[in-house]
Amino acid sequence: MSQALVFPVTYSLISSQALQEALLPLYLLPKDLKVVFLYQGMHDTYLIQGTSSRFILRIYRAGWKTFEQVEAELQLLVWLKAQGLAVSYPIADQKERLIQKISSPEGERYAALFSYAQGEKLSLLSPSQAFVFGRFMAQMHLITANKHIQHLQRDYSVNSILDGTLQAIQTVLPAYLEAHHKLIEIHSLLNKKLTPSILKELKIGICHGDPHYENIFLDPSTNQVTMYDFDFSGYGFLLYDLGSFCFYERANQENISSFLEGYNQLLPISPLELDLVPCFTVLMRLFHVGARCKNADGIKNPLWFPHEIVAKLTDIEQQAKRL
Numbered sequence: 001m002s003q004a005l006v007f008p009v010t011y012s013l014i015s016s017q018a019l020q021e022a023l024l025p026l027y028l029l030p031k032d033l034k035v036v037f038l039y040q041g042m043h044d045t046y047l048i049q050g051t052s053s054r055f056i057l058r059i060y061r062a063g064w065k066t067f068e069q070v071e072a073e074l075q076l077l078v079w080l081k082a083q084g085l086a087v088s089y090p091i092a093d094q095k096e097r098l099i100q101k102i103s104s105p106e107g108e109r110y111a112a113l114f115s116y117a118q119g120e121k122l123s124l125l126s127p128s129q130a131f132v133f134g135r136f137m138a139q140m141h142l143i144t145a146n147k148h149i150q151h152l153q154r155d156y157s158v159n160s161i162l163d164g165t166l167q168a169i170q171t172v173l174p175a176y177l178e179a180h181h182k183l184i185e186i187h188s189l190l191n192k193k194l195t196p197s198i199l200k201e202l203k204i205g206i207c208h209g210d211p212h213y214e215n216i217f218l219d220p221s222t223n224q225v226t227m228y229d230f231d232f233s234g235y236g237f238l239l240y241d242l243g244s245f246c247f248y249e250r251a252n253q254e255n256i257s258s259f260l261e262g263y264n265q266l267l268p269i270s271p272l273e274l275d276l277v278p279c280f281t282v283l284m285r286l287f288h289v290g291a292r293c294k295n296a297d298g299i300k301n302p303l304w305f306p307h308e309i310v311a312k313l314t315d316i317e318q319q320a321k322r323l
Contacts, residue, residue, distance in 0.1 A: 009105035013037070014059055016046060023100060024048070026093040027113060029055070042231065042295075054116040056088065056228075062107040065153055067099065070110045072151035073230055074098045076206060083143045086136075088117045088228035117226040119219035129218060130255040134262025136225040137211055137245070141238045142267055144206035154234020156207055158194055161283050162187050165290035169309065172293045179306070182313040186286065189320040193279050201272060203238045211245045239273060243280025278323055285316050 020035040032050040035057065039045050042064065046057040060070060074090040078098075081089040090098045091113045100111040122129065155161075162183075169179050208215075209232030217226045242263070249255040260269065260277075289312055292304055 011061075012105045013040070013044060014102065014104065014109075019046065019057065023057075023111065026095075026097075026100065027091065028094055029053070048113070055091065056114040056116055058112050058114065059102065060110045060112075062104060062109045065110070066151075067101075067110060068151040069153040070099055070112070072149050072153070073233060074112060076149050076152065076233055077230055079147075079149070080140070080143065085140055085143055086118070086224055086226040087230070088114045088226065090114055114228070117217035117228050119217035119224060119226055121217055122213045125213040125249065125252070125255055127254045127258040129213070130249070130258040131262035132218070132223050132225055133211075133213065133216060133245075134259035134264075135266055136216075136227065137208070137241055137259075138263040138266035140208065140227070141203070141205060141241070145203055145238065147206050148235055149206065152206065152234050154207075154209055154232055154236070156209070156234050156236025156240045156283075156287075158190065158199065158237075158283065160236075161287045161290070162190070165286045165293075168290035168293040172304070172309075179310050179313055182310065182317050183286075186282065186313070186317050186320045189317075189323060190279055190282060193276065193323050198272070198276070199237070201270075202276070203273075204236065205238050207234055207236055207238060207241045209233050209241070209244070211241045212248050237280065239276060239280045240284060242269075242277050243282075244284040246277055247281045247284055278319075282316060282320050282323070285312075285319075289313065289316070 016035040016037050020033075024033060024035065029048075030050050030053055033048050033053070033055075034050065036047045036049070037044070038047045038056075043061050044059045046059070048055040048057055065073070077087055077089045080087050092098050093100070093113075098112060102109045102111055125133070155164075166180070166183050169183060208227065208230060210229065215227060215229045217228070218224070219226075242260070245259055246256050249259070260274075263269065289309070293309065
């Protein structure tokens with residue numbers, strides 16, 4: 001009988017039972033907890049629940065972040081919680097460690113245990129909820145303005161986004177000049193609005209990076225927002241979060257208006273900043289193009305073909321021309 005071939009593994013799913021037996025004992029937790037696989041996104045998420053308590057376990061995709069970058073994300077959450085912001089925060093084990101290292105077939109992966117967000121998950125966002133969300137984002141930005149945490153993975157400065165997207169496209173489409181030309185044109189259009197003197201006027205700090213209603217729970221009895229999934233958190237212009245929200249809610253102008261009104265109540269938006277929000281929507285879309293190009297592996301993310309990339313860039317170019 002021939003010997004079975006042995007191949008490397010690109011992606012594996014860690015057993016819920018194994019996590020329950022080997023990982024949970026590292027923490028001071030109730031004894032009745034059970035680990036259940038919840039969903040597969042960029043990372044793997046597990047629900048840990050018992051009679052009276054619930055937690056979330058995230059196992060990061062191998063190679064997605066370095067240990068230092070995961071550590072920086074968790075340090076940000078610990079700091080935000082200490083400042084009174086309602087976030088899903090990491091929980092330390094009995095040895096005060098926030099990160100567990102897991103040896104998987106595809107390489108080392110990192111796991112972190114999080115508090116379960118208070119409230120309810122939203123299926124849609126109403127104008128009143130958008131208003132509350134806007135106030136929450138303003139509260140976060142007031143806390144994170146001019147804050148810097150070393151090793152946060154994302155850099156939401158204008159040049160970093162443009163250069164990163166160009167590099168990602170060149171990697172997957174080294175000879176596809178149409179995509180490169182479109183990106184250079186978008187860069188030129190943005191630079192006409194985001195001049196060095198203008199950028200000096202804008203607030204900087206730490207952004208959530210993905211301010212979407214799917215990343216919050218809302219307690220209907222108190223209107224308290226609790227935010228989670230800071231995987232895309234990074235340093236840059238705070239308008240990036242506003243531009244991102246506006247893109248996500250582009251089909252609902254009332255929600256956009258309510259969000260900005262709520263935000264403005266706590267952190268006033270100047271006429272200049274309001275005028276520049278669409279520029280940061282364009283930047284957010286470019287960032288996502290670059291991220292998708294780098295991660296379109298056909299496993300966690302669908303493959304992305306040249307004509308689809310060019311079509312996306314064409315749409316973004318048309319939006320940039322309207323700035």
